[in-house]
Amino acid sequence: MKLHSGNFFWRRMAEEIPRYPVLNRNISCDCLVIGGGISGAICAHLLSMRGTKTVLAEKHEIASGSTLANTGILQYTNDKTLTSFIDTFGEDRAVHFYRLCRDALTHLKELGRSLDAEVSLQERNSLYLASSDDDAAMLRTEYENLQKYGFQVEWWEEKEIGSRFPFRRPAAIYTQGDAEINPYAFVHHLIGQAAVGSSNLQVYEHTPVTGWEFREDGVICRSGGYSIKARHVIFATGYETQALKREPGAYLTSTYAIVTEPEKDFGDWYERCMIWETARPYLYLRTTPDGRIMAGGMDEPLAGVGLREGREIQKSRDLLNRIQEMFPAKKGLMAAYSWGAVFGQTRDGLPYIGTHPDYPHCFFLEGYGGNGTVCSMLAAEMIADVLSGTPRDDMNLFALTRTTKPSPVN
Numbered sequence: 278m279k280l281h282s283g284n285f286f287w288r289r290m291a292e293e294i295p296r297y298p299v300l301n302r303n304i305s306c307d308c309l310v311i312g313g314g315i316s317g318a319i320c321a322h323l324l325s326m327r328g329t330k331t332v333l334a335e336k337h338e339i340a341s342g343s344t345l346a347n348t349g350i351l352q353y354t355n356d357k358t359l360t361s362f363i364d365t366f367g368e369d370r371a372v373h374f375y376r377l378c379r380d381a382l383t384h385l386k387e388l389g390r391s392l393d394a395e396v397s398l399q400e401r402n403s404l405y406l407a408s409s410d411d412d413a414a415m416l417r418t419e420y421e422n423l424q425k426y427g428f429q430v431e432w433w434e435e436k437e438i439g440s441r442f443p444f445r446r447p448a449a450i451y452t453q454g455d456a457e458i459n460p461y462a463f464v465h466h467l468i469g470q471a472a473v474g475s476s477n478l479q480v481y482e483h484t485p486v487t488g489w490e491f492r493e494d495g496v497i498c499r500s501g502g503y504s505i506k507a508r509h510v511i512f513a514t515g516y517e518t519q520a521l522k523r524e525p526g527a528y529l530t531s532t533y534a535i536v537t538e539p540e541k542d543f544g545d546w547y548e549r550c551m552i553w554e555t556a557r558p559y560l561y562l563r564t565t566p567d568g569r570i571m572a573g574g575m576d577e578p579l580a581g582v583g584l585r586e587g588r589e590i591q592k593s594r595d596l597l598n599r600i601q602e603m604f605p606a607k608k609g610l611m612a613a614y615s616w617g618a619v620f621g622q623t624r625d626g627l628p629y630i631g632t633h634p635d636y637p638h639c640f641f642l643e644g645y646g647g648n649g650t651v652c653s654m655l656a657a658e659m660i661a662d663v664l665s666g667t668p669r670d671d672m673n674l675f676a677l678t679r680t681t682k683p684s685p686v687n
Contacts, residue, residue: 278517281346283589283616286536286571287461288345292395295469297339300484300500306332308664309498309507311486313339315347315650316642317513318464319388319657322471325478327665332505333468333478334498336485340464343515346618347460347650348534348573350551350563351385352403353378354452356647357626358419359426365625370674372426374627377671378648379428379454381655386456388654392466397459397566401551405450406438408556413447416555420450429453441547444603446554455551457563460650491637509664510639513653516621518643522636524629524677527645531584532558532620533592534573535612536565537600543568545606553647560599561647570610572596576620589617621645628652630659630675640664641677 288294310321313335321333335341353375355362362371389398407413423430431451439445471478481500488499495508512518516529543549543564553561558576565571575592593615601608622645623629629643630652640660644652659669 278520278619279584280342280516281616281618282584282586284614285345285616286565286614287459289614290459290567291461291465295339295465297335297480297482300334300481300503300505303504303506304332304479305506306330306479307507308332308509308511309334309486309496309505310511310513311498312342312513312515313464313468313480313482314342314344314513314515315460315464316515316644316653316657317511318467319654320511320513320642320660321478321480322388322467323657323661324664325471325475327661328477329661329664331478332507333480334484334486334500334505335480335482338482339468339480340461342517343618344460344464346534346616348561348563348571349458349460349463349650350561350647351382351456351458351651352452352551352648353382353428353455353651354403354405354648355626356622358415359422359428360415360419362626363422373671374674375426375428377655378651381658382454382456382651384658385651385654388467389456389458389463392463392470395459395462396466397462398456399458399566400454400456401563402548403452403455403551403553404433404547405452406446406552406554407448408446408554408559410447412555416448416450423450423452442603443545443605451550457551459566496638508638510636511642511660512636512639513642515643516619516645518641519621522633522641524623524643526624526679527621527629527643528624529579530576530620530622531579531588531617532573532576533589533596533617534571534615535593535596536614537570537597537607537610538613539568540570540607540610541568542606545604560596562600562603569613570600570607572600579619584617584619589615592617621649625679627675628656629677630656631672631677633677
């Protein structure tokens, strides 16, 4: 599956890209992690630091899949609101999920701070805008639910928004404690730290895992002419997992992003907060450490033939127009980078985490949705706990065999 196309920003920001060997012998381990993106990197890091003999196998280069197109926005809030989760699952399960995401975000920030400065972790607040008058009442209910359960949020009326930005919207929720990172650097430094700081991690690039044999004591995986014998296997293959094991409750779309030329003045952008909106598909905005604007969204159904090459060119114009509509003083800005990518979501808004009856000794980590990186952290912690002997009963909420609603999430 072609995951992305275009001109990517994060790789241009990298000072030096580490390289890893190709598997050239038969090996064995406690746990094989398949996939060298954010999900796989976090899993490999956590497991190796807990003393688990771990192998990470990536079929291309580390962080060259969806991570390369990731815009590095870290939020505990979800594409599906807490209110909508309550309507679907009830208060206890909905609030528990949001709190799990908040905790996972805290742990992600702690991980980011432990890495090299190139990761560029920066705490940011988030502005969630009502795109229309009709959305303001829904957003108010969401604010009241978030506040009721102890999440740090503020309610802003149109006047307050207009006093801090050059645009107006009917209302907004201002959320505290989110963050932004360079996801490409995050993955490389996270894997590098684990590989250097522990003898428990082996990393291989250009090592596709093309088959497996399930046995009573584990799994024998094949890569080329060699084998990897593992007691457990973690599939952290992102959206490509759908080609391996189709989830009826998941669906794929095309999404787009741009990064502008550097901008000197952010005096009209309150606290350089991250911005997104209630409209679906939504627009989202953030800034970069070197003073650029990153914008994304404009999602559309994934064509039957897959990602459309060159579609990002037209979408980049649309995204740039949206930036300039919201920030008129930035009319002269041009897009320096633009790309399109495959984006996965689930119909009930929850990630897929856990085991599957057709794959013994295996775990799947599918952190789909707008806060996929946070869900990947949550999933990696759950799986690492289980493999370390600590039960995680709340993993049942994310079961791969669960029944999901037939309609897309709100």
